Amino acid sequence: MHRLLTLMALVAGTLLPAAGAFGIPANAAPNDPSGIGIRLVDAPVELRDNPRALVYVIDHVSPGTTIERRIEVSNNTGAPTDIAVYPGAAVIKDGSFVGLEADTPNELTTWTSVSAPRLTLAEAQKEVVDVTIAVPSDAAPGEQYAVLWAQTAAGEAEGITQVSRVGIRVYLSVGEGGEPAADFDLESLTAKRTDAGLPTVTAVVRNTGGRALDLRGTLTLSDGPGGLSAGPFPVRLGTTLGLGQTAPIAVELDEQLPNGPWAAELSVTSGLLTKTEQASITFPVSGAGETVPLSDDGVPGWWWLGGGLVVLAAFGLGVRFVRTRRLHSHR
Structure with missing residues (x-):
């Protein structure tokens, strides 16, 4: 069966460390008001001043760590709707964060589970879903990417299924010690x-x-x-x-x-x-x-080049001045 992806939006969200979280305002991750929505419910206290922490899943954990977070899924389609909630793999390519097709797996998605893979929500209804990421003790160090998707599928027409989904990006860094510095x-x-x-x-x-x-x-x-x-x-x-x-x-x-x-x-x-x-x-x-x-x-690089030439010229004049003074002193 061919699938036609009619709506894909990576709406912001954030995964959190095991302790110390604060609530995120409902408007921190805007969704399509006429469709389904998804947002993170809380974020790390230590990242409260980081604007990315309000819109993306950003965390650094040691191997063997399990973290549990909450997301909110909402229905504004105008009718009762069945919604699938699941993690899917993502990659960063050509300057873009790209969620792969359907529930394509990677290591991060195999570590991730949700408390309610299927929801049936009435119009304007919202429901909180628990997300658990259990990083194995032998996990390799590095950063991995995924999306927590909320997805609906419309009825088939001429062999085509129309799929709408919105998601929360996940950026998870694994490794011992402190978080790697961004630069x-x-x-x-x-x-x-x-x-x-x-x-x-x-x-x-x-x-x-x-x-x-x-x-x-x-x-x-x-x-x-x-x-x-x-x-x-x-x-x-x-x-x-x-x-x-x-x-x-x-x-x-x-x-x-x-x-x-x-x-x-x-x-x-x-x-x-x-x-x-x-x-x-x-x-x-x-x-x-x-x-x-x-x-x-x-x-600018040209400034350094010009400055270097000025310094070199000044150095040459200084050497010439010293030699002239020595010559006069000798005479």
Whole structure:
């Protein structure tokens, strides 16, 4: 039987450590008000200041640990509905967090169970489901990904089953000791114009830390033609990077924006980690402009090159001055 996936939304949620949790507001993980919904009921106290902890399953545990959490499933379809609740495998690929088809398994899903795999909910009814993740004592270290799905299936029509599902992302890191630190580098900026003439800035981001990243941010332009400033413009959402992965993020700007030059400041955040880069950019009339490399600490690579030449020149002048003084002293 062919299945037609008509709705897939990775709605935020968070898995928690065994102790110390706080409630998440009902609007922290918005769902389609006209369909089924799913949200995390509580989150770790130690992550209360981390915005990702309100929208994603983020945890680090030692092998042999069992954690139990709660999720809320709701029905707003307008009629009584049968809902399946289950874990499914996920991967991070090409800058996106992707839930695999149906209940595709991986190691994390085999460790995960739910208290109510099947629900029948009346219109506007909600029900809390317990989730248990039992990590085996011989589990290999590393980070794994899954989705806690809530799914409905409509009646068949011409051999096609229409499936709707929403889910909570799961990011589970396994290993002894403390949680691996998250980190990333912004490697370059490129100013472009699309075929329609829309100015766009892309930045290449590399995940250099020990946790996956979900990126957001802003771009601000200043010192433009005639002293103009523009922004902040939001980074296009949806970029997720796994360990060691590299991907571009994009910022779309106003089509009336002059070519420049501009002083660009890009600020990118994942959780509590924020990095800011600055560079001088100029938009081309069409296509892609010059790619500006960036250093690890937010200073453009050309600045370091120029600064190095200045330091080298100053060093040479200093040596010449000392030699001249010695010569005069000798005479």
